[in-house]
Amino acid sequence: MKKIHFIGIGGIGVSALAAWYLANGWKVSGSDREASEITKTLAKKGAKIHIGAHRTSFLPKDASYVIHTAAIGLSNPERAAARHLGIAQLLYAEALGLLAKKYKVIAVAGAHGKSTTTAMVSLMLARAGFDPTVFIGTKVREFGMSNFRKGKSEWLVIEADEFNRSFLNYFPYAAIVTNIDREHLEYYKSFANIKRAFAKFISHVSAYAILNKENKYLNQIRFHSAAKTRWYGTNTARARELKKLLKVLGAHNLSNAMAADTLAASLGISKNIRNKSLLAFHGTWRRFEFRGIYKSARIYDDYGHHPTEIKATLGGAREAFPRSRIWCVFQPHHTERLARLFGEFTKAFDIADRITIVETYKVKGREHVRPRNDKNASRLGQILSKKRPTDYFKSQKETIARIRSGVMPGDVVIVMGAGDIWNITKTLLGR
Numbered sequence: 001m002k003k004i005h006f007i008g009i010g011g012i013g014v015s016a017l018a019a020w021y022l023a024n025g026w027k028v029s030g031s032d033r034e035a036s037e038i039t040k041t042l043a044k045k046g047a048k049i050h051i052g053a054h055r056t057s058f059l060p061k062d063a064s065y066v067i068h069t070a071a072i073g074l075s076n077p078e079r080a081a082a083r084h085l086g087i088a089q090l091l092y093a094e095a096l097g098l099l100a101k102k103y104k105v106i107a108v109a110g111a112h113g114k115s116t117t118t119a120m121v122s123l124m125l126a127r128a129g130f131d132p133t134v135f136i137g138t139k140v141r142e143f144g145m146s147n148f149r150k151g152k153s154e155w156l157v158i159e160a161d162e163f164n165r166s167f168l169n170y171f172p173y174a175a176i177v178t179n180i181d182r183e184h185l186e187y188y189k190s191f192a193n194i195k196r197a198f199a200k201f202i203s204h205v206s207a208y209a210i211l212n213k214e215n216k217y218l219n220q221i222r223f224h225s226a227a228k229t230r231w232y233g234t235n236t237a238r239a240r241e242l243k244k245l246l247k248v249l250g251a252h253n254l255s256n257a258m259a260a261d262t263l264a265a266s267l268g269i270s271k272n273i274r275n276k277s278l279l280a281f282h283g284t285w286r287r288f289e290f291r292g293i294y295k296s297a298r299i300y301d302d303y304g305h306h307p308t309e310i311k312a313t314l315g316g317a318r319e320a321f322p323r324s325r326i327w328c329v330f331q332p333h334h335t336e337r338l339a340r341l342f343g344e345f346t347k348a349f350d351i352a353d354r355i356t357i358v359e360t361y362k363v364k365g366r367e368h369v370r371p372r373n374d375k376n377a378s379r380l381g382q383i384l385s386k387k388r389p390t391d392y393f394k395s396q397k398e399t400i401a402r403i404r405s406g407v408m409p410g411d412v413v414i415v416m417g418a419g420d421i422w423n424i425t426k427t428l429l430g431r
Helices: 011-025 037-044 077-083 094-100 114-127 165-169 191-204 216-219 237-246 250-264 272-277 307-320 335-340 377-384 396-406 423-427
Strands: 003-006 027-032 047-053 063-069 087-089 104-109 135-140 146-149 155-159 174-177 210-213 227-232 289-294 298-303 326-330 354-358 391-392 412-417
Touching: 003 077, 011 027, 011 037, 011 063, 011 094, 011 216, 011 412, 037 047, 037 087, 047 165, 063 077, 063 094, 077 087, 087 094, 087 227, 094 104, 094 155, 094 165, 104 423, 114 135, 114 146, 114 155, 114 250, 114 272, 135 237, 165 191, 165 272, 174 191, 210 250, 227 250, 237 250, 237 272, 250 272, 272 377, 307 412, 354 377, 354 396, 377 391, 377 423, 391 396, 412 423
Parallel strands: 003 027, 003 063, 027 047, 063 087, 104 155, 104 174, 135 155, 174 210, 210 227, 298 412, 326 354, 326 412, 354 391
Antiparallel strands: 135 146, 289 298
């Protein structure tokens, strides 16, 4: 039995790859600093999981490969041990790129909406009998609350992340680009570099490139591709049909649905199957996900961490609850993202009636810039407080106390961010 070791195995992408190797008969081990539902699920499936500070002893000496996330540096003890033993090491995206060569690939890229769109595409293909293997950056109810689906066909559906230019490792048969935005500027340094990376990704597509005509930045790029280019939008008769079917709210989700629908139609999937797939779709993990009732208020979790995503989620919430008080509890994710997009963050919460800002989540391995006093979470709270009731707290404990004392019947409380803020919902609801 071949052995493979993952460093950072609890990551949403890496864990899906680990699940593929488990499903295909490999002996899988992995390490992560903290335990999670994901690591526990992998352990139940047979992976040997090590939790805590990374150690050389975690690495099997006879492993064939070591796969690691972009946040794991060369000095990591397990990577150093792998070098000493001559074990091949690959970034997650490189490993997925090699694996993808075995398949006919459908890739979903874009600054926002990748996970939801990937889920929609995957469910359409599954219902149509394509039986795809799926790697996705969230957990999907229809896949047993997993981020991985094992199929038996040649088809592979993947979420193609632009961070670290990861998506350039893939050469898909068909691809969707949902949008381009000023994201991951700490890596790209300029918006022009982001646009160039997306143009290169589109050039990798061989058959169908499905692009959002309503994203102005996507319209600005110039690319050369052998694929048939099909543009989609939400101001069409088909979009009006889909809006009546969708259970997930917001203009952004209608756009995601149109992307999936356009791709599925290009692959010859019938309108009836596409409709049934979207009608049955109730969303994914932490994408405006209803979690429960607390003191007669509705509690939601959301992964939004970019100003565009915050606006979209709050817009969907207002559409669903036009008369409710919307309380957004937001934790910024990554010091440099907050600083670079600070002006946009100050305008992202206009739909909310009440706001609570929690101290920024520091991303391990990516915090290379010293926090600025004028562009941090505390300052964001101060600026937002000039428009509407706003709190800022350093700890989640203080935040929970504020929610418990201030929540009212009928409120819609959205706990939002890409860090560990979901613990607030878990504590609040006693789960």
